[in-house]
Amino acid sequence: MAETFAPINFAPIDFADVSVVMPAYNSAATITRALASIAAQTVKPREVIVVDDGSTDDTVERIRAMAGRMEGISLRAFAQANSGAGAARNRAVAAASGQWLAFLDADDEWLPTKLQRSLEVTRDGDLLMSSHNLFNVAPDGSESFNDSRARYLRDPRDPYRTLFLRGFISSSTVLVRRDLVVAVGGFDSGLRSAQDYELWLALLARIGPRFETFAEPLLRYTLAPEGITSRVDRKVACSLAILRRHMGVIKRLPGPVIGPVLLRGLIIHYEAVQGHRARGDWARALLQLLLCPLRLVEMLARLPFASGARPDFLTRLPPAEEVLPCAA
Template identity: 75%
Template sequence: MTGFADVSVVMPAFNNADTVGRALASIAAQTLRPMEVIVVDDGSTDETAQAVRAMAGRMNGIRLRLFRQPNQGAGAARNRAVAAAQSTWLAFLDADDEWLSPKIERSMAVLAAGDLVMCSHNLFNVGPESEVLNDSRARWLRNPADPYRSLFLRGFISSSTVVVRRDAVLAVGGFDVDLRSAQDYELWLAVLAQAGGRFETFADPLLRYTLAPEGITSRIGRKVACSLAILRRHMGILRHLPGPVLGLVVLRTIIIHYEAVMGHKARGEWSAALGQGVLLPLRLAEMLVRLPFSTGKRPDFIARLGPAAEESL
């Protein structure tokens, strides 16, 4: 298929001068091209903006737009692009990842066939010396009739695989910029809470996802803190949906701490692993106390955006 789809691509970038051109080239090579790509340079200190400008005129007819803002994090950068987007659908691609050429064409076909609000797909994890299939669909298939609860327990959606209706993202307020990690996981939960079963993860591996170097130990603590904050919010949403609640809240709390324990053990940090185990019963008690009072209310983060200038390319 040739031509254009009613899609805006959202690309946050921070110090991605070495990779953003490759990511943009993978968009230009799509068999069904998006209407526009919106790159938000989030306070880069390298030549990311220059690398984006160098791609102007090389996008195979796709409109290339560039915003620059002080560093506020990937969530704020994505919100900026979502607010500026002019298409019905949004596709997300990080500036160090690459799409395979049928990504947009296959995604739009899946969305149309199922009258869906959102879709994602499988991917390849790309390391320095290997490229391994990540079968996220297998995790979703455990309960495809209830994707919200499947995602509530364990994240299986990579942002660079997502195509979603822009109005669905606006309706829930965009990315939570106050979360230092897992902003994308939390947003997809919010979208699926409203979309119900109008979501699918399909099997085609259409993304080459660049594995980041292993994070420092403190990031485990940050991940736990953000995961618990998301749990406190979304158990309120879960309360207002049909189906079980208490068991899922307990299981999600256990999963958060189990993953932290295993992360610390992998680094040989036995005291930190023990500490997470000791905290588990306290956190379980906290969640059980909070559960009856949790509302699930979610602020409108896109409404917080200040003005920003778009560069002319």
């Protein structure tokens, strides 16, 4: 059952009470564009917090160069040893002062009305979290429309189950209450893939239908070049770890349990087979087919003991140095 939260005051202000979270790793080629898209917002956030995750290029220098070009938005930057995007986002969440968090990856770009429309939709719907549609930008520069909203229209009353099975929420589209992110413990920094998917699940399990993906495409999302084979296996390992945790959550929610758990396991392996097939690695594709029934049996065996417990990852922050405290 969704929790009850106090209403939020959305009184008009010059700068919205929003902190933008931006992880960065070797992002020198794109981070100026990403930060400029924040500065160009029709409604501006209070602050942007960038965490450089052990870059070996001049990402930090590019951030410093933007310090005087943020149109009055406070810009802060931290540097830490390479610990992954989840740990970088957690560092920014811990340092954030805004009531709301918005996320933008260093290779993505917001359209100018993104923050204004996210705040309006969240206010009008009395939401605690929102996201929206986007444009995918391929490595060759071509763009295509990504209708991630369509998946949630099937059952808008239960976005958790939609996401659990095969939903999609791009991090760079999200606006969410900071206190909720803190309450669930932040991003699982132990996951090297899908940390954002797992956090959105944890949040939707708490807030129920007070979430919406709205139709306007207000993000240019950069698609990575074709990944190497080992990344498919890493995604499978992380997806299975998330399933093991969240089948404990789905037990506590109204509705079926065994069917969604088995279906999610099948989807994970189907996507892995397709990923290996696309790369011509038939041996690994066959291996995933053979492993699938064994892992489904494993999930059924684990199900009675799954608790859905989630550690507080915000207490496990790696050391970091603040390299740019600045109000532009």
